[in-house]
Amino acid sequence: MTTAEHREQASAPVVRTAAGAVRGSREDGLAVFRGIPFAAPPVGAARFQAPRPPVPWEGVREADAFGPPPPQEAGLLGPGGAAPSGDDWLTVNVWTPDPRPSATPRPVMVWIYGGAYKIGHSGSPGYDAQHLARAGDLVVVTLNYRVGIEGFARIDGAPANRGLLDQVAALEWVRDNIAAFGGDPGRVTVFGESAGAGSVAALLAVPSARGLFGRAVAQSVPGTYFSDELARDLAAAIAAEAGLRPTVADLATVDPRVLPEAGAALGEKMAARVDRWGRVAPTVTPFSPVVDGEVLPVTPWQALAAGAGRDVELLVGHNAQEYRLFVAMAGRLGKVTEDQATDALRMFGPGGGEAGERAYRTAFPQAGPGELYERVQSDWLFHMPSLRLAEAQAAGGGRAHVYELTWPAPALDGAFGACHGLDIPLLFGTYRADLGALLFGDAEVTEEARALSSFMRGAWTAFAGTGDPGWPAYDTERRLVQVLDARPEVRPYPEETSRRLWEDHDFPPLPLLGS
Structure with a gap:
């Protein structure tokens, strides 16, 4: 390592989270941390399950790159070819003017991306939060959550609304860790657009999210929430595209990066099933939060x-x-x-x-x-x-x-x-x-x-x-x-x-x- 690299590393901000220390970077007056796990990778035995606590690490983890996007179809807001790969989909990113606990902590804004509940990731360049953090002198957090089949398909052996449960877990991470980044866990605003706004609206009704935020911004709320019966029927149709049953046991046999192809294949056929799926059919989007009576009552x-x-x-x-x-x-x-x-x-x-x-x-x-x-x-x-x-x-x-x-x-x-x-x-x-x-x-x-x-x-x-x-x-x-x-x-x-x-x-x- 050169002298300049040693100097740069020495000046880089380090914050200790509950799972371990992370080193960010200084960018135009802000401290920025990328790719911090808020939950364990949802693969293997954890696949299609509620998010689990992150695995603690020793030493200082470099937090200088966005975590990999969750598996998804291609799309305008989907990951490009240069997106990182790996299973650590459930990560947060933090922009803060001062990454130290403070007697006057700053308000916190937590961004939830949109993308029809089937695409999107917090590393998209359009969600660079530097201007917001500077304009409001506040801490901004962006998060990844599971989309598509991994996050919203209603399948047997899995809780409903896993994407919403990911968001709740990220908000719990904010509650438990944001003070170390100079943020106020008592002044958290959750904000999102499109499917992100639909998620914000849903979180207002999710019992496990209560108390995790005191303000909410919902930009263009989509009115599509599925009944349990509709969601199960769509999941069965998605699984059938892959020649499988809508169960964890069956779907877990398919690589999570390949499985979105089944959702995309169904989307191309949905418009012809107005007789069965009604108004959702022309949207060609087989995913939405499910009013399951438990996660979303x-x-x-x-x-x-x-x-x-x-x-x-x-x-x-x-x-x-x-x-x-x-x-x-x-x-x-x-x-x-x-x-x-x-x-x-x-x-x-x-x-x-x-x-x-x-x-x-x-x-x-x-x-x-x-x-x-x-x-x-x-x-x-x-x-x-x-x-x-x-x-x-x-x-x-x-x-x-x-x-x-x-x-x-x-x-x-x-x-x-x-x-x-x-x-x-x-x-x-x-x-x-x-x-x-x-x-x-x-x-x-x-x-x-x-x-x-x-x-x-x-x-x-x-x-x-x-x-x-x-x-x-x-x-x-x-x-x-x-x-x-x-x-x-x-x-x-x-x-x-x-x-x-x-x-x-x-x-x-x-x-x-x-x-």
């Missing part, structure tokens, strides 16, 4: 309305044109036909069938097929579930702040609109990574974009520190929300027409319809 809306989140402060919202991302990625922008719009309205409209179609065509008489196709799926999948989470929180005696992002992504001359996922590069300031690379494209990152990005980081980190993002709590009289645009403003909820369409409709667990 009821839906998040039921739990919050009953007061489960009364002691948790909530920030929740969505983007104005959520579904446009999926329309664009399918090559359907400007190409949606009347028949396709009709099918979507009848599948996803409130009440379903002709009533669902009629409701939207009456409420939006000037809308063409493309707008109707996009709007009903934005509303069903993200808008209304997100708003209902705030309404359930208020009904249960808690407090919620609501936002809507309306600023359009700059790529393709704004054709993406304020689509799904745009909030990620804005919040993290990662305009050229992952979804940011798609939604910003080759467009200049303007001062307008940077100002909105700064506003969002300021609001999110202020909420993590104080519970107040800077605008009034939502109530069912004024319905005030923060509209995030070039000139952010507080005004009544912009999607009032859709809200009225859905106000008499619940979001129960998605059912199994039959053979």
Whole structure:
């Protein structure tokens, strides 16, 4: 080792966790630790089981590289070819201004990634948390959790919702260790987007997560929670793709890096099984949290309305044109036909069938097929579930702040609109990574974009520190929300027409319809 390398190692921060000491690195004024195990590798006898404590180590473990992603299908947020390999999927990463216990510990934000519950990992460049840690002078933690078959398939011999149990274990790690990194275990905010927001919403209803966080941010909550019957049927279909039964004994015979192929194969066939799987079939996503009665006893809306989140402060919202991302990625922008719009309205409209179609065509008489196709799926999948989470929180005696992002992504001359996922590069300031690379494209990152990005980081980190993002709590009289645009403003909820369409409709667990 050279003299320079000795000097660099001597200045690198070392923190002792419950399982052993870790050495991070100093990066532009922050101490950063990557790839710290919060649980043992979930392989061998531990495969498909609840997470187990990490194996302690001697000496100082180098924490300078992200842990390997959990096994998953390929995807935009999935691991690239340079991703590390190995079985230590369950790791956390920490960004902290000062990695020492403090008399005035900093607030902590814990990020849960999205990816349809089937892809994603905390090492994605789009989740680089340095800007958040600096903006809020706080500690940021990102975590890996099992996705797809490993994390969410409902199989015999395994607990349901293993991905959620991983998240609970990571939050327990934060509770037990974050003070050593300068964080306050009594001021933890969990935040996530898409499936990450669905996980946040679920954690509000998971009994074993109670007390592990006092604030929650849910960005674009998907309304898809599965009934136990639906989840078991989908798991049986996935296993059948591999010629197996939906049991631990059978599925454990397949390498975890190969098994995602069965989920991907089923996804390609799901759209043809509307008769059996209903609204979940067109989503081509056979994974979601399961309302199993134990890990997740009821839906998040039921739990919050009953007061489960009364002691948790909530920030929740969505983007104005959520579904446009999926329309664009399918090559359907400007190409949606009347028949396709009709099918979507009848599948996803409130009440379903002709009533669902009629409701939207009456409420939006000037809308063409493309707008109707996009709007009903934005509303069903993200808008209304997100708003209902705030309404359930208020009904249960808690407090919620609501936002809507309306600023359009700059790529393709704004054709993406304020689509799904745009909030990620804005919040993290990662305009050229992952979804940011798609939604910003080759467009200049303007001062307008940077100002909105700064506003969002300021609001999110202020909420993590104080519970107040800077605008009034939502109530069912004024319905005030923060509209995030070039000139952010507080005004009544912009999607009032859709809200009225859905106000008499619940979001129960998605059912199994039959053979």
